[in-house]
Amino acid sequence: MVSGLRSLLANLATSLLVITLLVEASQIKSAGHAGGAAACGELASKFPSLLFLPNTTTYTYQSHLPWSETCLLSPTCVFLPQNAARIAAALPIIRKARSPFAVISVLISMNQMTQLKFANYSSTFAQVEPGNTWKQVYDWLEPSGLAVNGGRYAQVGVGGLLLGGGIGYFSSKMGWGANSVVQYEVMLANSSVVLVNCTSHPDLFWALKGGSNNFGIVTRYDLTTLEIGDAFSNVMIWSSEATTQWFDALNAYLAPGGGVEDVNAAIMPIVALTPADGTYEVIKTQVGSWTFLAEALDIPAYAARDERQLFWAISSLPDPRAISIANHTVFDRALVDLRNVTGCSITLNYQPISKAWLEASKALGGDAINLDPHDGPFIAGLIASTWTNEDDDETVYECSRNAADSIRRQTEALGLHHPFIFSTMQPRDNSPLLHMVVERV
Structure with a gap:
């Protein structure tokens, strides 16, 4: 298995699919524009109905699909295939032009592949x-x-x-x-x-x-x-007056013998703050009818695409001390650092990862996340921020980074830190994927 993975990585390292991991950003930018123009021209000739250039409605829509305005793309063109065969036909053209795709040159959007x-x-x-x-x-x-x-x-x-x-x-x-x-x-x-x-x-x-x-x-x-049959589902929001009771309930849920051990239950506890006016809410969602809750969260308050957003992951053991450290660190800092950030709100999510969760993962063959069931339960925490103006990007970024670093130092000192970093919830300068590969090899 080890030699097979090394062979896989060696082959992938020479492929276009991972060229963005191996080439300096400046090299990608300088080579990408020329290659992108050539690739887009040939794709437009071969697939005129599937290739879209700037200043077209489809180009604008597809390049604005990412979940945050901080992730918006400016490709040379958008290629919109409707099946795998079209992608297979496009890749040799992109490869011949040495154009990185999904970076700055050719955006391949699979938005129409919905079978x-x-x-x-x-x-x-x-x-x-x-x-x-x-x-x-x-x-x-x-x-x-x-x-x-x-x-x-x-x-x-x-x-x-x-x-x-x-x-x-x-x-x-x-x-x-x-x-x-x-x-x-x-x-x-x-x-x-x-x-x-x-x-x-x-x-x-x-x-x-x-x-x-x-x-x-x-x-x-x-x-x-x-x-799946019928089940209970609800979204409940409390004001800051209920904070003490809310955290007592969360700690009870996470304690041995608590709800975290029920494989038929799930919970998404969230604390939310608006730094400009100090509005503080505690939110708990309990899962029931799986379609109801997913749809209830499909509203602008939870699913806005016209704002700037940042996720920052930080994990800990499910101990009341770690929870208190995370809560005070994030929100005490945000009240100072983010008070003048336009349209800002910040949340702290306490996502429980149960031992049963990790046991199920192993029983189903394991994965690249590669956590041992003895690592559970723990809290996969998430600092999530939204704001309006690009000028405030670095302010929000620094606040989140400093808060996460502080939480890590404080929980490490108490033996309460957990090293798990959720790869899809990390900003630009943290990369747990490299650690996954190194550990596996």
Whole structure:
């Protein structure tokens, strides 16, 4: 297994798919514009109805699909394939022009690849293309009384969540969202399409489960489904007057014998602050009807795309002292550092990762996240900020970084820090993926 992974990494290191990890940003920028123009020109000639240039409505829409205004792209062109065959035909053109894709030159958007069907080889597996949101998947499965362990927010895309691992409503029973994938359809840099599963390309199968999008273009996910009936679901918000009782309830939920040990329950505890006026709320969501909650969170308050956003992950053990440290550190700092940031709000999410969650992950074959069940339970904390003006980017970034560093130092001193870093919830200068690969090799 070790030699196989080394071979996989060696092959990938020479491919276009990971060129962005190996080339200096300045080199990409200088070579990318020229190569991008050449690639876009040839793609426009071969696929005139699928290629879009700046100042077109489709170009603007596709390049503005990312979840935050801080992630907006300015590619030379947008290529909008409707199936894997079109991507396979486009890759040689992009490769010949030496144009990095999905960086600054050619944006390949799979937004139109939205096929949903049950697998011919087993009706218990749902075959999902990457252009779907989880709402589309859930709406398709609900009439059959089925669910999958997908995203908790309806507007989240399928591919990004599954390649990053994925937190779902059923994770204490089914592990990370990626653990529900039984097979990937993957396009490699040479345009070949391979089916990747536990027996075919097993190293690549492992790497795709939480290893992000560095190993190929995934054009289909085959997911395990589960039967689901009625359940309780609700979103509850309290004002700051209930803070003490709210944290008492959270600590009780996380304590041995508490709700965290119930594999049929899930919770998303969040504390929210508006630094400009000091408005402070505590939010708890309990999972029930899986479609209801996903749709309830699909509103601008939770799913705005017209704001600037930043996520910063910091983990700890589920100890009341660690929870108190995180809460005071983030919000005491935010009240000072972010008070004059226009349109700013900041939240701290205390996501429990249970021992049963990690046991389910191992039982389903493991993944690139590679956590031992003895690592649980712990809290995968998340500092999430939204704001309006680009001029405030560095202020928000520095506040989040300093808060996370402070929490880490304080919890380490008490033996309460947990080293887990969720790769999809990290800013530009933290990269847990390298540590995953090194540890595996």
